[in-house]
Amino acid sequence: MYDPLKSYSPGVGERYPNSYWFNHSGPAPKQSNKLQKDIEVDVAIIGAGYTGLSCAYHLATEHKIKAHILEANQTAWGCSGRNAGFILKSTGRKPYARMIRQWGESVAKDIYNETCEGLETVNQLISTGxxxxxxxxxxxxxxxxxxxxxxxxxxxxxxxQLFSYDVEYISQNELKTDYFDSRHAFGAIRFADGYGVNPLKLAWGYQNLAIRAGAEIYTASPVEKIISIDQAHSGAGSNTRSYANSDKNNYRLITPEGIVTAKKVVIATNGYTPYQFHPSINNRMLPVLSQIIVTRPLTSAELSNCNFITSNVVMDTRALKYYFRKLPDNRLLFGGRGAINGKDAEDPYYADRLLKVLKSSFPSLSEVKVDYSWSGWICMALDDLPHIVKGDAQGNLFYSAGYCGNGVSFSVQAGKRLAQQIAGQAVPNLPLYNQSLPKFPLPSLRRVGQWGYFQYGKVKDRWF
Ligand SMILES: Cc1cc2nc3c(=O)[nH]c(=O)nc-3n(C[C@H](O)[C@H](O)[C@H](O)COP(=O)(O)OP(=O)(O)OC[C@H]3O[C@@H](n4cnc5c(N)ncnc54)[C@H](O)[C@@H]3O)c2cc1C
Incomplete structure (x- = not known):
């Protein structure tokens, strides 16, 4: 499998993984053409996941700016078509208690409000049909x-106390009688507003909205190189309309069969960003494989034996988290960490390991088989937060990355904030928007650090 810490390219026109989502989403919408000519555009977005699609949609609808998206493979080929479909009010992995210690209550509240807006936007977009x-x-x-x-x-x-958030405590007994009966569950807190969706259909829905709003998408068009154009020699002769604070061509994006000359560029490649892609983001991300298995549909007897009533989405408190949900056709989706390196991603060991945990949580499912298994690269940030910022001094290149496995709803908010920044509008003065992704110290040792964290996590989850 493509490994973003090793490979300079995520591929060209690769097929979707053979996931449950791909097999249960109906026919894919007609994919756009690959770029086969040179074009000159206002805004080029690299990556057609939720972030890129939301950015293009909001540029068109809120700022009347047409964006061109360049996608190496297919729309939502990366995380956006492979995730578990948990729509949560969240941003990264940094707990609010830590935010309060670092930045105070007011900043933590403002960040919480951003997550509320993100969830509202997702709900509103879904409600369009x-x-x-x-x-x-x-x-x-x-x-x-x-x-x-x-x-x-x-x-x-x-x-x-702080946000008047609707969260209730559920005792171990209530969990057993009203939700599910797991050996590894000792109580829970329930957030009333999170829920599960089919993430690939969601992305295809965003794709339709973005195209209808005027965005253009080129698939099978990987950006191989981002070249900054010398400011002094750009812009002359440009006949495209000007906006915000720049009417110059600032970047050239090289794809296999066409060059895109753009005034503004957005890097929306998150955990799938190729190795050494651009100086603004190099060595600032740790792509980590998250693995998912989906069982065959459970029988009513199997469901009642573990009292699996709920279709609420579930995640545990481990450092090395497991997450699961009952799908509309009564299968269980179960996820957790995968292999460390891309070359091991498809080793059945990792899916088997998840199945063992599933069975030890629900012993009555000891006979259950797995129908689908796949994995994807989540994007960890050193400070556990996504950053949606400019990546050059002039404000002509932006990136959004570092959702830490929690980006289904926040990436849409990130896309909206990216659109505002491109249009020259102010965004809230928060660490999400005014601080770059921090660099990893000793970046060539990121995989060693990850292995060390996994060892620490195993000990902590069991003993502390
Ligand atoms: C297994 C798994 C489970 C997850 N579960 C959840 C969940 O339940 N809830 C949640 O909130 N989050 C979850 N996440 C995280 C969530 O899916 C991501 O945060 C979110 O989808 C990120 O979207 P994105 O658009 O930024 O990136 P992506 O969807 O990864 O899109 C990036 C795109 O960039 C393209 N690309 C890369 N390089 C180039 C290039 N050079 N040229 C052109 N295109 C390029 C890729 O092909 C890819 O399509 C999960 C992730 C995984 C892997």
Missing amino acids: IDCDPQAKGYLRVAHKPSMVKVIKAQAKLLK
């Missing part, structure tokens, strides 16, 4: 051992 199989609302954060109960209770208290 995106058919993405939303399930009943509710997200359960489950204590995976007794000592974590006080931790989740404290989290619920903080969220209620």
